[in-house]
Amino acid sequence: MSDLASPTSRIRDAASSLGFARFGVARAAVFEEARRRLQGWLSAGYHGGLAYLSGPDDRADPRALLESARSLVVVALPYSGVPVALRRSRDAAPLSGTVARYALGTDYHHVLKTKLHELARASRDIVGREVAFRPCVDTAPLLEREAARRAGIGFTGKSTMTIAPGLGTYFLLGELLLDVELETTEEVDAGCGRCTACMDACPTGAFVGPYVLDARRCISYLTIETKGPMPLELRPLIGHRVFGCDVCQDVCPYNASESPRPAAPELAPRAELETVDLIEMLELGAAAYRKLVRRSALRRVGKHQLQRNAAVALGNSGDPRAVEPLARCLSAEKNALVRSHAAWALGRLGGDVARAALDHAVASDPDDAVRAEARAALDGLDQPERG
Numbered sequence: 001m002s003d004l005a006s007p008t009s010r011i012r013d014a015a016s017s018l019g020f021a022r023f024g025v026a027r028a029a030v031f032e033e034a035r036r037r038l039q040g041w042l043s044a045g046y047h048g049g050l051a052y053l054s055g056p057d058d059r060a061d062p063r064a065l066l067e068s069a070r071s072l073v074v075v076a077l078p079y080s081g082v083p084v085a086l087r088r089s090r091d092a093a094p095l096s097g098t099v100a101r102y103a104l105g106t107d108y109h110h111v112l113k114t115k116l117h118e119l120a121r122a123s124r125d126i127v128g129r130e131v132a133f134r135p136c137v138d139t140a141p142l143l144e145r146e147a148a149r150r151a152g153i154g155f156t157g158k159s160t161m162t163i164a165p166g167l168g169t170y171f172l173l174g175e176l177l178l179d180v181e182l183e184t185t186e187e188v189d190a191g192c193g194r195c196t197a198c199m200d201a202c203p204t205g206a207f208v209g210p211y212v213l214d215a216r217r218c219i220s221y222l223t224i225e226t227k228g229p230m231p232l233e234l235r236p237l238i239g240h241r242v243f244g245c246d247v248c249q250d251v252c253p254y255n256a257s258e259s260p261r262p263a264a265p266e267l268a269p270r271a272e273l274e275t276v277d278l279i280e281m282l283e284l285g286a287a288a289y290r291k292l293v294r295r296s297a298l299r300r301v302g303k304h305q306l307q308r309n310a311a312v313a314l315g316n317s318g319d320p321r322a323v324e325p326l327a328r329c330l331s332a333e334k335n336a337l338v339r340s341h342a343a344w345a346l347g348r349l350g351g352d353v354a355r356a357a358l359d360h361a362v363a364s365d366p367d368d369a370v371r372a373e374a375r376a377a378l379d380g381l382d383q384p385e386r387g
Contacts, residue, residue: 007126008183014122015075018115019264021171022076022164024151024185028062028069028177034146035060046208048216049225057141062177065142066134069177071184074144074151075119076164076171077112079105079267081255095321097276097313100220100244102172103297104269110295111266112137112174119176132179137172144173152185158210159198159248165191167262168255191254198248203237219245223309224301229340229369235312236348242276242309243298270296278317279325281310282342307338315345323349327357330374336367343370347377355381 005013008025015023038059047053058064062072079102102108116135124131136142145162149155153173154164161169165188192210199207206217215221219241222230230238249255272292284292289303298306311329314322322345329342343361346354358381361374 006183007123007180010126011073011119011123011182014126015073015119018118019077019266020075020115020174021078021167021262022074022153024074024148024153025182026072026074026147026150026152026184028066028072030063031060031143031146031150034143038143041212044208046212046214046216048214048221049227050215050221052141055141059141059143060146062142062147062175065136065140066132066177066179068132068179069134071178071180071182072147072151073119073176073178073182074148074153075116075174075176076148076153076162076167077108077115077174077264077267078167078171078262079108080263080269081168081170081249081261095278095314095317095319097240097242097278097281097310099242099273099276099298100246101170101269102267103243104273105267105296107295107297107299108172108267109137109139109297111264112172116174116176120178123176123178123180127180134177136175136177140175142175144175147175148173149187152187155188155190155192156211157198157252157254158192158196158207159252160211160213161198161249161252163191163252163254164188165254168257169249169252170255170261170263172267195253197251197253201247201251203239203245203247204234219247223305227302227305228337230308230312232344235341235344236316238309238312239316240278240313242278242281242306242313243301273298276310278310278314279322281306282314282325282329282338283307284310304335304338307333307335308341311338311341311345315341315348318349320349320351323351323353327353330357330361330365330370336370339365339367340370340373343373343377347380350381 012023042054063069120133148162154162157163204217206214208214293299326342326346330339333339358374358378365371
C-alpha cells in the first residue's frame, strides 16, 4: 500500500481485511429529518411495547454517544441468505420451525463489537495517535439505518431495511464513532422504484405504507419482543417461525443473485438452529435452553417465550403428531403463558385427544387465562367448518 494513501482509504482497507463488505463515513452530526420521522412514528404508536425507543436518549445525535466525535464510520458485515430450495424443504417439514438467518450463528453483537474494537485499534495506528472512539451495534441508542444511509452503505428500502446494491439486505450494521476527521462517502440514491414485493409478501400486513412498519404486527416483534400472549388474530399468520422473520428480505429483488454473496464465517449457521425441532423446543428444559441460546442472539428471548412460539408453530403445522406433546404441555407445563398457547394450538389441530385435554384444562387449570384459552379453543372446535 502506498504511504500516500489517505487515512480514510487505509481505514477502509482495514475494515475490508476484517470481513466487512461495505464501509462508509458520515459526519458525526445530528440527523434532524430522521429525528422528526422517529417522533411521528412513535406518536402513531407503531413502536408498540418498545418503550426504550421513546426514552430520554437522543438517537438522532451521534455525539450524544461520544462528545468529541467528528466522524461516524459505518460498516456492514454480511451473513448468508436463504437458498430457495432450502426454504421449500423446510416448508415441507411441518414439525420444524425456522429462526431468522441473522440469528443462526454466533451472537452478532459479540462478533461486531470485537471487529469494531479491532478497527478502532487500526485507526489509532493509521492516524498515529491515541483515538477517542465508541463502537456501536444495534443495542446503542443510535439511528443506525439513517447512519448507514448517510454513510453511503445503501438506501432505506420500503421494507425499512438498508439495501446495499450488489449486496442486498443480508448484513448487519456496525458503527464506530471517532474523534478523527475523515473523508465522507457519497450517499446511495434510492432504488425501490415501483416495487412493493416486501409489503405484499408480509404475512401479517405489518407495513402501514412504504417505509413505515407497524412493529406491533411484525413477526420479529411478536416472536422476540412480545413477552406475554400473542394477539389471537395474528397467531395463525406466524406460521412456523419461532424467532424473527426473513420474508421481506427473501422477496427483495436486490437479494436475488446467481452467484454466492459474501458471508462472514463467524456468522455461519449452527446446525441445531437451521432446522428447529418444535417438539423439543416446546418441552425445553432450563439446561437445554441455556445450551441452545449460548453465544447466540436467541438469548434475547426467555425460555418460556421460545416455548410459547413453538406452541404457536405447532398449532399452525396442521400435523396430528403435534397433538400429544401439546396435550402433555397443557396438563404438565408449569408456566401459564406456555399452557395457554398450547391450548390455542390444540384448538387449531382438533381431534379427540385435543378435546379431552382442553376439557380437562377448562375444569382444572388453576390459571384464569389458560381456562379462557381452553374454553375458546373448545368453542372453536364446536363451530361447523365454513365452506
